[in-house]
Amino acid sequence: SSCSSAIGIIGGTGLDDPDILEGRTEKYVDTPYGKPSDALILGKIKNVDCVLLARHGRHHTIMPSNINYRANIWALKEENCSHVLVTTACGSLREEIQPGDLVIIDQFIDRTTKRHYTLYDGQHSCLSGVCHIPMAEPFCTKTREVLIETAKKLGLQCHSKGTMITIEGPRFSSRAESCAFRSWGADVINMTTVPEVILAKEAGMSYASIAMATDYDCWKEHEEAVSVDKVLKTLKGNANKATTILLTAIPQIGSMEWTNTLHTLKVSTQMSIILPLASMSHVLKNCHQNYAQHIILS
Structure with a gap:
């Protein structure tokens, strides 16, 4: 059976064109x-239901620190x-990743400081417990493979892996930071991958x-340092690459x-949650030996 659910698309700066969807409708929602x-x-791409969201708002009014990542996810x-397929502009920390190149990132380093990193924060009755989600493989390998294959087929310059360092922003890095991040093994740098990828993982x-x-x-x-002007110019010339991959x-x-894939993600989240003690003892009383099974199947 094919995927009956929808595909979420979160569009980054200059990469959130709603015209990619057919039969569009708008829906304003609220979340906990x-x-x-x-x-x-809401709309379709070749008969697949899609839901598109502009990460910074459609008029780019929300700075990275103030994005409501939890509400978005x-x-x-x-x-x-x-699925959540996202686009993001980033800086290159490697000679071989040239402006205009695409990177299907597979790892991140977190340098953010002001964000909500979990849906299980104890403030929302919809989700109880504390969630220690594993993050060894933050991105979905199977979906990444589809994106890499697609880029290859389209003849686009695309790097099949890369480590993204996410900084708080909104300022760009100092040169000393930029060089430090290179020495840590980061390949690209942005302001939004964390906590988005973490929350999506928690949500299965x-x-x-x-x-x-x-x-x-x-x-x-001998290369002019990053500037907003430069970023937007490159995006203007290259945004169609990301769009073509999505289409x-x-x-x-x-x-x-x-x-x-989805079952594995769901179980991973369920196994990561430490429930409040009261509900733990209740579960144990009712289940005895079925306890492990209960956690896996719930």
Whole structure:
């Protein structure tokens, strides 16, 4: 059976064109965590249901620290999205990742400081317990493979892995920071991958990101340092690459079998939750030896 759920798309700066969806409708929603960045745009790509959301709002009014990442992920989950495909502009920390190149990132380093990193914060009765979600493999390997194959098929310059360092912003890095991040093994740098990828994992969704390099940050000698002007220029010339990947990959994802992948994600979250003691003892009393099974099947 093919994927009957929807595919969520979170569009980054200059990469959130709603025209990619056919038969668009707008839907304003609320969540237990507040309002998402903007209206959800519901529509289809080649008969696959999609839900598009502009990460910074459609008029780019929300700075990275103030994005309501939890509301964004919750809203997509509520719309029955099994997948979240996202786009993000980023700086390159490697000579070989050139402005205009795409990177299907597979790891992150977190340098943010002001954000909500979990849906299980003890403030929301919809989710009880503390969630220690594993993060060894933050991105969905199977979805990443589809994106990599698609880029190859389209003849786009695409790097099949990369470590994203996410900084708090909104300022760009100092040169010393930029060089330090390179020495840590980071390949690209942005302000939004964390906590988005973490929350999607908690929500049991397959998450993958198409990162587009727009500049060389400021580590590179004889290269003009990153500026907003430079970033937007590169995006203007290259945004269609990310769009083309989405238009080609989404029908493919929609036709594939995802039951096992999604089940594994769901179980991973369930196994990561430490329930409040009261409900733990209640579960133990009622289940005895079925306890382990209860956790897995619930």
